[in-house]
Amino acid sequence: KNNSSVIYGNRGMTLEQAINESNNYYLAVKRAVIHKKPIPIQIVDVSYPKRSAAVIKEAYFKKASTTDYNGIYKGKYIDFEAKETKNKTSFPLSNFHSHQIEHMKACRDLGGICFTIVRFSSTDELFILPFNLLLKYWNEKDFARKSIPKKEIEKVGVKLKNSISPPIQYLDGIDLLYNL
Amino acid sequence: KNNSSVIYGNRGMTLEQAINESNNYYLAVKRAVIHKKPIPIQIVDVSYPKRSAAVIKEAYFKKASTTDYNGIYKGKYIDFEAKETKNKTSFPLSNFHSHQIEHMKACRDLGGICFTIVRFSSTDELFILPFNLLLKYWNEKDFARKSIPKKEIEKVGVKLKNSISPPIQYLDGIDLLYNL
Ligand SMILES: [Mg+2]
Protein backbone atom coordinates (compact mmCIF):
# COMPACT_ATOMS: atom_id res chain seq x y z
CA LYS A 1 0.00 0.00 0.00
CA ASN A 2 2.96 2.31 0.40
CA ASN A 3 3.67 3.39 -3.15
CA SER A 4 7.00 4.94 -2.31
CA SER A 5 8.76 1.62 -1.90
CA VAL A 6 7.60 0.06 -5.15
CA ILE A 7 9.50 0.69 -8.31
CA TYR A 8 7.25 1.74 -11.15
CA GLY A 9 7.82 0.07 -14.50
CA ASN A 10 11.42 -0.10 -15.62
CA ARG A 11 12.15 3.60 -15.26
CA GLY A 12 13.14 3.61 -11.60
CA MET A 13 10.13 5.67 -10.54
CA THR A 14 7.49 4.87 -7.98
CA LEU A 15 3.87 5.18 -9.08
CA GLU A 16 3.61 8.37 -7.05
CA GLN A 17 6.71 9.86 -8.67
CA ALA A 18 5.40 8.97 -12.12
CA ILE A 19 2.08 10.69 -11.38
CA ASN A 20 3.80 13.73 -9.91
CA GLU A 21 5.99 14.01 -12.98
CA SER A 22 2.94 13.69 -15.21
CA ASN A 23 1.25 16.46 -13.24
CA ASN A 24 4.31 18.69 -13.67
CA TYR A 25 4.15 18.03 -17.39
CA TYR A 26 0.42 18.79 -17.60
CA LEU A 27 1.00 22.00 -15.61
CA ALA A 28 3.85 23.09 -17.87
CA VAL A 29 1.76 22.66 -21.02
CA LYS A 30 -1.22 24.31 -19.28
CA ARG A 31 -3.42 21.29 -19.76
CA ALA A 32 -4.35 20.76 -16.09
CA VAL A 33 -3.48 21.92 -12.58
CA ILE A 34 -3.36 18.83 -10.39
CA HIS A 35 -1.23 18.40 -7.27
CA LYS A 36 -0.57 15.78 -4.67
CA LYS A 37 -1.70 16.95 -1.27
CA PRO A 38 0.92 17.08 1.46
CA ILE A 39 0.87 14.26 4.01
CA PRO A 40 -1.26 15.34 6.97
CA ILE A 41 0.76 15.61 10.14
CA GLN A 42 0.02 16.34 13.79
CA ILE A 43 2.77 18.60 15.08
CA VAL A 44 3.50 18.29 18.80
CA ASP A 45 6.80 20.09 19.31
CA VAL A 46 8.62 22.75 17.28
CA SER A 47 11.85 24.43 18.23
CA TYR A 48 12.89 27.84 16.93
CA PRO A 49 16.69 28.02 16.92
CA LYS A 50 18.16 31.49 16.62
CA ARG A 51 19.20 32.48 13.10
CA SER A 52 17.91 29.29 11.50
CA ALA A 53 14.72 27.64 10.34
CA ALA A 54 12.10 26.26 12.73
CA VAL A 55 12.62 22.54 13.39
CA ILE A 56 9.74 20.14 14.00
CA LYS A 57 10.99 17.93 16.84
CA GLU A 58 7.95 15.73 17.39
CA ALA A 59 5.10 15.00 15.02
CA TYR A 60 2.87 12.10 14.02
CA PHE A 61 1.28 10.93 10.80
CA LYS A 62 -2.47 11.51 10.68
CA LYS A 63 -4.90 9.46 8.64
CA ALA A 64 -5.81 11.36 5.47
CA SER A 65 -9.48 12.36 5.39
CA THR A 66 -9.53 12.87 1.63
CA THR A 67 -7.66 11.53 -1.39
CA ASP A 68 -4.08 12.02 -2.59
CA TYR A 69 -4.64 14.20 -5.66
CA ASN A 70 -7.02 16.91 -6.78
CA GLY A 71 -7.18 19.82 -9.18
CA ILE A 72 -8.78 21.15 -12.32
CA TYR A 73 -8.93 19.84 -15.89
CA LYS A 74 -11.12 21.21 -18.71
CA GLY A 75 -13.08 23.23 -16.17
CA LYS A 76 -13.86 20.08 -14.16
CA TYR A 77 -12.90 19.28 -10.59
CA ILE A 78 -10.68 16.18 -10.60
CA ASP A 79 -10.11 14.00 -7.52
CA PHE A 80 -8.26 10.71 -7.35
CA GLU A 81 -6.21 8.15 -5.50
CA ALA A 82 -3.26 6.11 -6.73
CA LYS A 83 -2.98 2.51 -5.57
CA GLU A 84 -1.10 -0.60 -6.51
CA THR A 85 -1.53 -4.28 -5.89
CA LYS A 86 0.58 -7.40 -6.27
CA ASN A 87 -2.62 -9.33 -6.76
CA LYS A 88 -2.90 -10.79 -10.28
CA THR A 89 -6.62 -11.19 -10.86
CA SER A 90 -8.37 -8.64 -8.66
CA PHE A 91 -7.94 -5.37 -6.81
CA PRO A 92 -8.57 -5.71 -3.04
CA LEU A 93 -10.96 -3.15 -1.54
CA SER A 94 -8.81 -3.13 1.60
CA ASN A 95 -6.69 -0.59 -0.28
CA PHE A 96 -9.33 2.02 0.62
CA HIS A 97 -10.55 3.60 3.84
CA SER A 98 -14.24 4.40 4.16
CA HIS A 99 -13.54 8.15 4.49
CA GLN A 100 -11.81 8.12 1.09
CA ILE A 101 -14.90 6.53 -0.44
CA GLU A 102 -17.17 9.03 1.32
CA HIS A 103 -15.01 11.90 0.10
CA MET A 104 -15.07 10.75 -3.54
CA LYS A 105 -18.82 10.14 -3.35
CA ALA A 106 -19.42 13.68 -2.05
CA CYS A 107 -17.24 15.13 -4.84
CA ARG A 108 -18.93 13.03 -7.53
CA ASP A 109 -22.37 14.10 -6.29
CA LEU A 110 -21.35 17.74 -6.82
CA GLY A 111 -20.14 17.10 -10.38
CA GLY A 112 -16.51 16.15 -9.80
CA ILE A 113 -14.62 13.49 -11.72
CA CYS A 114 -13.36 10.85 -9.29
CA PHE A 115 -11.30 7.77 -9.98
CA THR A 116 -8.35 5.67 -8.91
CA ILE A 117 -5.19 5.01 -10.89
CA VAL A 118 -4.63 1.32 -10.25
CA ARG A 119 -1.37 -0.45 -10.96
CA PHE A 120 -1.11 -4.22 -11.15
CA SER A 121 2.55 -4.54 -10.30
CA SER A 122 3.01 -8.18 -11.36
CA THR A 123 2.28 -7.26 -14.98
CA ASP A 124 3.12 -3.53 -14.77
CA GLU A 125 -0.35 -2.63 -16.04
CA LEU A 126 -2.11 0.64 -15.24
CA PHE A 127 -5.84 1.32 -15.32
CA ILE A 128 -8.23 4.11 -14.52
CA LEU A 129 -10.83 2.66 -12.19
CA PRO A 130 -13.85 4.98 -12.32
CA PHE A 131 -15.38 5.80 -8.94
CA ASN A 132 -18.78 4.38 -9.85
CA LEU A 133 -17.33 0.90 -10.38
CA LEU A 134 -15.40 1.13 -7.12
CA LEU A 135 -18.51 2.24 -5.24
CA LYS A 136 -20.57 -0.65 -6.64
CA TYR A 137 -18.14 -3.21 -5.22
CA TRP A 138 -17.60 -1.22 -2.04
CA ASN A 139 -21.33 -1.19 -1.27
CA GLU A 140 -21.53 -4.95 -1.73
CA LYS A 141 -18.37 -5.88 0.11
CA ASP A 142 -19.98 -6.88 3.40
CA PHE A 143 -22.14 -9.56 1.82
CA ALA A 144 -20.19 -10.31 -1.37
CA ARG A 145 -16.58 -10.32 -2.53
CA LYS A 146 -14.00 -7.94 -1.06
CA SER A 147 -12.17 -7.14 -4.27
CA ILE A 148 -12.85 -5.91 -7.80
CA PRO A 149 -12.12 -8.47 -10.53
CA LYS A 150 -9.38 -7.27 -12.88
CA LYS A 151 -11.59 -8.36 -15.79
CA GLU A 152 -14.22 -5.87 -14.63
CA ILE A 153 -11.65 -3.05 -14.40
CA GLU A 154 -10.46 -3.94 -17.92
CA LYS A 155 -14.05 -3.82 -19.20
CA VAL A 156 -15.40 -0.72 -17.45
CA GLY A 157 -12.18 1.22 -16.89
CA VAL A 158 -9.46 2.37 -19.25
CA LYS A 159 -6.03 0.85 -19.66
CA LEU A 160 -3.21 3.41 -19.64
CA LYS A 161 -0.13 3.18 -21.77
CA ASN A 162 3.29 3.96 -20.37
CA SER A 163 4.94 6.79 -22.23
CA ILE A 164 7.98 9.01 -21.91
CA SER A 165 6.55 12.43 -21.27
CA PRO A 166 4.35 12.43 -19.32
CA PRO A 167 5.19 9.00 -17.87
CA ILE A 168 1.47 8.30 -17.30
CA GLN A 169 -0.95 9.87 -19.79
CA TYR A 170 -3.92 9.54 -17.50
CA LEU A 171 -5.76 12.60 -18.84
CA ASP A 172 -6.13 10.84 -22.18
CA GLY A 173 -7.84 8.03 -20.28
CA ILE A 174 -10.08 10.57 -18.55
CA ASP A 175 -11.06 12.11 -21.89
CA LEU A 176 -12.08 8.68 -23.13
CA LEU A 177 -13.90 7.56 -19.99
CA TYR A 178 -15.82 10.78 -19.35
CA ASN A 179 -16.22 12.02 -22.93
CA LEU A 180 -14.32 15.26 -22.26
CA LYS B 1 0.44 36.57 8.13
CA ASN B 2 0.06 33.65 10.50
CA ASN B 3 -3.70 33.39 10.92
CA SER B 4 -3.53 30.98 13.79
CA SER B 5 -2.49 33.61 16.30
CA VAL B 6 -5.21 36.12 15.48
CA ILE B 7 -8.57 35.85 17.14
CA TYR B 8 -11.40 36.05 14.63
CA GLY B 9 -14.32 38.30 15.54
CA ASN B 10 -15.63 37.87 19.05
CA ARG B 11 -16.13 34.12 18.89
CA GLY B 12 -12.66 33.05 19.92
CA MET B 13 -11.86 31.58 16.51
CA THR B 14 -8.99 32.33 14.16
CA LEU B 15 -9.86 33.12 10.55
CA GLU B 16 -8.59 29.68 9.58
CA GLN B 17 -10.71 27.95 12.20
CA ALA B 18 -13.78 29.91 11.09
CA ILE B 19 -13.22 28.87 7.46
CA ASN B 20 -12.60 25.26 8.44
CA GLU B 21 -15.80 25.23 10.45
CA SER B 22 -17.68 26.75 7.53
CA ASN B 23 -16.26 24.05 5.25
CA ASN B 24 -17.41 21.36 7.69
CA TYR B 25 -20.87 22.90 7.63
CA TYR B 26 -20.97 23.06 3.83
CA LEU B 27 -19.80 19.44 3.65
CA ALA B 28 -22.45 18.30 6.14
CA VAL B 29 -25.27 19.93 4.15
CA LYS B 30 -23.73 18.61 0.89
CA ARG B 31 -23.35 22.10 -0.55
CA ALA B 32 -19.60 21.93 -1.26
CA VAL B 33 -16.52 19.80 -0.62
CA ILE B 34 -13.71 22.18 0.27
CA HIS B 35 -10.74 21.36 2.48
CA LYS B 36 -7.67 23.08 3.81
CA LYS B 37 -4.54 21.42 2.48
CA PRO B 38 -2.10 20.05 5.05
CA ILE B 39 1.00 22.15 5.71
CA PRO B 40 3.80 20.89 3.45
CA ILE B 41 6.67 19.45 5.40
CA GLN B 42 10.09 18.07 4.59
CA ILE B 43 10.64 15.03 6.75
CA VAL B 44 14.28 14.28 7.62
CA ASP B 45 14.12 11.72 10.40
CA VAL B 46 11.42 9.28 11.50
CA SER B 47 11.72 6.74 14.27
CA TYR B 48 9.62 3.59 14.44
CA PRO B 49 9.30 2.56 18.08
CA LYS B 50 8.11 -1.01 18.70
CA ARG B 51 4.38 -1.36 19.38
CA SER B 52 3.63 2.33 18.85
CA ALA B 53 3.14 4.91 16.14
CA ALA B 54 5.96 6.24 13.96
CA VAL B 55 7.39 9.48 15.36
CA ILE B 56 8.72 12.25 13.14
CA LYS B 57 11.89 13.39 14.93
CA GLU B 58 13.13 16.03 12.52
CA ALA B 59 11.22 17.92 9.86
CA TYR B 60 11.06 21.40 8.36
CA PHE B 61 8.31 23.62 7.02
CA LYS B 62 8.34 23.91 3.24
CA LYS B 63 6.99 26.87 1.31
CA ALA B 64 3.56 26.02 -0.09
CA SER B 65 3.52 25.92 -3.89
CA THR B 66 -0.23 26.33 -4.12
CA THR B 67 -3.01 27.92 -2.03
CA ASP B 68 -4.54 26.93 1.30
CA TYR B 69 -7.96 25.72 0.19
CA ASN B 70 -9.50 23.96 -2.77
CA GLY B 71 -12.47 21.82 -3.66
CA ILE B 72 -15.72 21.67 -5.58
CA TYR B 73 -18.87 23.80 -5.48
CA LYS B 74 -21.76 23.66 -7.97
CA GLY B 75 -19.62 21.59 -10.31
CA LYS B 76 -16.89 24.27 -10.28
CA TYR B 77 -13.32 23.97 -9.13
CA ILE B 78 -12.78 26.38 -6.23
CA ASP B 79 -9.34 27.59 -5.11
CA PHE B 80 -8.56 30.23 -2.52
CA GLU B 81 -6.33 31.75 0.10
CA ALA B 82 -7.27 33.31 3.44
CA LYS B 83 -5.35 36.36 4.59
CA GLU B 84 -5.69 39.09 7.14
CA THR B 85 -4.21 42.50 7.61
CA LYS B 86 -4.02 45.06 10.39
CA ASN B 87 -3.83 47.73 7.72
CA LYS B 88 -6.89 50.00 7.74
CA THR B 89 -7.09 51.37 4.21
CA SER B 90 -5.41 48.84 1.95
CA PHE B 91 -4.38 45.21 1.61
CA PRO B 92 -0.61 44.77 1.14
CA LEU B 93 0.44 42.55 -1.76
CA SER B 94 3.34 41.30 0.38
CA ASN B 95 0.76 38.86 1.79
CA PHE B 96 1.23 36.79 -1.37
CA HIS B 97 4.09 34.80 -2.88
CA SER B 98 4.48 34.80 -6.64
CA HIS B 99 3.90 31.03 -6.84
CA GLN B 100 0.46 31.47 -5.22
CA ILE B 101 -0.42 34.05 -7.87
CA GLU B 102 0.89 31.77 -10.64
CA HIS B 103 -1.11 28.87 -9.23
CA MET B 104 -4.37 30.84 -9.09
CA LYS B 105 -3.78 32.21 -12.58
CA ALA B 106 -3.29 28.70 -13.98
CA CYS B 107 -6.47 27.50 -12.26
CA ARG B 108 -8.48 30.51 -13.45
CA ASP B 109 -7.27 29.98 -17.01
CA LEU B 110 -8.69 26.43 -16.90
CA GLY B 111 -12.09 27.60 -15.64
CA GLY B 112 -11.57 27.56 -11.88
CA ILE B 113 -12.98 30.10 -9.43
CA CYS B 114 -10.11 31.71 -7.55
CA PHE B 115 -10.23 34.33 -4.82
CA THR B 116 -8.92 35.38 -1.43
CA ILE B 117 -10.93 35.76 1.75
CA VAL B 118 -9.49 38.97 3.19
CA ARG B 119 -10.01 40.07 6.77
CA PHE B 120 -9.35 43.61 7.90
CA SER B 121 -8.72 42.87 11.55
CA SER B 122 -8.95 46.46 12.85
CA THR B 123 -12.62 46.61 11.88
CA ASP B 124 -13.32 42.87 11.80
CA GLU B 125 -14.52 43.10 8.20
CA LEU B 126 -14.38 40.23 5.71
CA PHE B 127 -14.33 40.44 1.93
CA ILE B 128 -14.02 38.17 -1.04
CA LEU B 129 -11.24 39.57 -3.19
CA PRO B 130 -11.68 38.09 -6.68
CA PHE B 131 -8.47 36.86 -8.30
CA ASN B 132 -8.79 39.18 -11.30
CA LEU B 133 -8.63 42.27 -9.07
CA LEU B 134 -5.64 40.85 -7.19
CA LEU B 135 -3.85 40.06 -10.45
CA LYS B 136 -4.42 43.59 -11.78
CA TYR B 137 -2.62 45.12 -8.80
CA TRP B 138 -0.02 42.34 -8.69
CA ASN B 139 0.98 42.97 -12.31
CA GLU B 140 1.40 46.68 -11.62
CA LYS B 141 3.18 46.42 -8.30
CA ASP B 142 6.72 46.94 -9.58
CA PHE B 143 5.95 50.33 -11.08
CA ALA B 144 2.88 51.37 -9.05
CA ARG B 145 1.51 50.82 -5.56
CA LYS B 146 2.21 47.67 -3.58
CA SER B 147 -1.23 47.25 -2.05
CA ILE B 148 -4.88 47.07 -3.06
CA PRO B 149 -7.00 49.98 -1.77
CA LYS B 150 -9.75 48.78 0.57
CA LYS B 151 -12.18 51.00 -1.37
CA GLU B 152 -11.43 48.96 -4.50
CA ILE B 153 -12.03 45.68 -2.66
CA GLU B 154 -15.33 47.06 -1.36
CA LYS B 155 -16.35 48.08 -4.89
CA VAL B 156 -15.24 45.04 -6.92
CA GLY B 157 -15.38 42.34 -4.23
CA VAL B 158 -18.14 41.21 -1.91
CA LYS B 159 -18.43 41.95 1.79
CA LEU B 160 -19.19 38.90 3.92
CA LYS B 161 -21.45 38.93 6.94
CA ASN B 162 -20.50 37.08 10.09
CA SER B 163 -23.07 34.49 11.01
CA ILE B 164 -23.48 31.63 13.43
CA SER B 165 -23.54 28.57 11.23
CA PRO B 166 -21.49 28.60 9.13
CA PRO B 167 -19.36 31.30 10.78
CA ILE B 168 -18.39 32.67 7.33
CA GLN B 169 -20.98 32.32 4.57
CA TYR B 170 -18.47 32.77 1.81
CA LEU B 171 -20.32 30.62 -0.74
CA ASP B 172 -23.15 33.16 -0.74
CA GLY B 173 -20.55 35.74 -1.69
CA ILE B 174 -19.26 33.45 -4.44
CA ASP B 175 -22.79 32.99 -5.82
CA LEU B 176 -23.15 36.77 -6.02
CA LEU B 177 -19.73 37.49 -7.47
CA TYR B 178 -19.67 34.74 -10.08
CA ASN B 179 -23.42 34.49 -10.84
CA LEU B 180 -23.65 30.84 -9.74
MG1 LIG C 1 -2.53 6.66 -2.27
Ligand SMILES: [Mg+2]
Ligand atom coordinates in the same frame (compact mmCIF):
# COMPACT_ATOMS: atom_id res chain seq x y z
MG1 LIG D 1 -3.10 31.54 4.08
